[in-house]
Amino acid sequence: MRMAELSAESGVPVATVKYYLREGLLPPGARTSPNQARYSAAHVQRLRLIKALTEVGGLTLASVGAVLRAIDEHETPHQTMGVVQQELAGPAPKVSDEAAGWATGLLQDLARRHGWQWHEPGTGEPGNNEVANLVAALATAKELGHERLAERLDEYVRLALRVAEVDVEVVVGLTSVDKIIEVGLIATVLGDRIFAGLRHLAQEQLSRELLGGPPA
Amino acid sequence: MRMAELSAESGVPVATVKYYLREGLLPPGARTSPNQARYSAAHVQRLRLIKALTEVGGLTLASVGAVLRAIDEHETPHQTMGVVQQELAGPAPKVSDEAAGWATGLLQDLARRHGWQWHEPGTGEPGNNEVANLVAALATAKELGHERLAERLDEYVRLALRVAEVDVEVVVGLTSVDKIIEVGLIATVLGDRIFAGLRHLAQEQLSRELLGGPPA
DNA sequence: CCGTTATGGGAAGTTAAACTATCCATGCTG
DNA sequence: CAGCATGGATAGTTTAACTTCCCATAACGG
Numbered sequence A, B: 001m002r003m004a005e006l007s008a009e010s011g012v013p014v015a016t017v018k019y020y021l022r023e024g025l026l027p028p029g030a031r032t033s034p035n036q037a038r039y040s041a042a043h044v045q046r047l048r049l050i051k052a053l054t055e056v057g058g059l060t061l062a063s064v065g066a067v068l069r070a071i072d073e074h075e076t077p078h079q080t081m082g083v084v085q086q087e088l089a090g091p092a093p094k095v096s097d098e099a100a101g102w103a104t105g106l107l108q109d110l111a112r113r114h115g116w117q118w119h120e121p122g123t124g125e126p127g128n129n130e131v132a133n134l135v136a137a138l139a140t141a142k143e144l145g146h147e148r149l150a151e152r153l154d155e156y157v158r159l160a161l162r163v164a165e166v167d168v169e170v171v172v173g174l175t176s177v178d179k180i181i182e183v184g185l186i187a188t189v190l191g192d193r194i195f196a197g198l199r200h201l202a203q204e205q206l207s208r209e210l211l212g213g214p215p216a
Numbered sequence C: 001c002c003g004t005t006a007t008g009g010g011a012a013g014t015t016a017a018a019c020t021a022t023c024c025a026t027g028c029t030g
Numbered sequence D: 001c002a003g004c005a006t007g008g009a010t011a012g013t014t015t016a017a018c019t020t021c022c023c024a025t026a027a028c029g030g
Helices: A003-010 A014-023 A041-056 A061-072 A077-089 A097-114 A129-143 A153-171 A177-212 B003-010 B014-023 B041-056 B061-072 B077-089 B097-114 B129-143 B153-171 B177-212
Strands: A030-033 A036-038 B030-033 B036-038
Touching (some): A003 A041, A041 B129, A129 B041, A129 B177, A153 B153, A153 B177, A177 B077, A177 B129, B003 B014, B061 B077, B061 B177, B153 B177
């Protein structure tokens, strides 16, 4: 298939497809002459994936590039998912040292009690965006005067673990490594959105009952 | 307090504070002369809130404006939280009608079984971003060939309900309406990030056990 | 009292991301 | 073989979120 069809199949404008090719997000098509190329169904799928990651997952194109590169380089599923989480989290905002220390303490306590561990930044290393963002969110709550929120952290952890167990069930049973990575990626990126949406709907139901819905 | 101090207290540059004033995100200070103003601790708190909503919550300034306006206009907590969720979700990406129909069916089935209801858009109305985003996320999974994910939807719903119960517990017991709204806002915006972070950490622990951590 | 510094306010400039438009030489197609 | 499509490159556009600059007025320090 050629440009026009690729564009039509994927719903991405021709100019944008060219842009993605330039940026290396989409691999070049197979040459049929020094000046022409053919694209495959894999190109369509990749364009759909890019759309999903940016529009639904909210990733920047730079992050999408990092994720796609990790997939293509055939790291282990564990490593690839690490990149996905790293990019999904993005750089953490800066918070005051004091609040950050408090939040870090909370997390370390949590990790100790649950036997969790994660890649901690050796001096000067890039660090773990995921953890940094979590610290930043907790620290921000404290800076706003809402340490209260953290009191329930243990319950959130228990539930997060249950959710993660379901996430993993979706993946186990798959044999192909590629499939595991792809499903893991989708489950993580879309899963976050879906769960957040469900949580909000659930909140609305409970709040309707407790706070009283508007009569109008 | 004047500009310089407000800026120092909040950690927001003077030029940016002026920008927020122009945009109406920050109420003007109390005039002390036709040409001078004094700012209060409330201004500092609001700047911190804006920072939290943009940096941690990922809201655009336009969305922050909508949320702040809803708070200031003293709608009921239920209505205000509706605005917060609306803005937090943002506009939903477009998906194919077919996938959207499938996803909508899933959700309606869910709503029926759990007795949930939500504000459905009357013809021509703005609609419910939250639901639209959820539909888009589910539809995208289908378009990518991962309907599988939706099979577990019921379990996610059960867990989301449990999470929402904890969310609500954080708020009940508060007497002041303002407090309820503020805590609800923080809990929703930061809560999403915190829970997503915990979920990712939990996923990493489980994936380490199942897929095997890297030997290096 | 007066020179220096800070302030409120607005207009214009900047930066980065993500496209979008325009060209052009070549290739395919009816 | 006339004309539209394509690959490839360069330049332009749009939007968000600032940042810079400027100026008339205020405040402050000696």
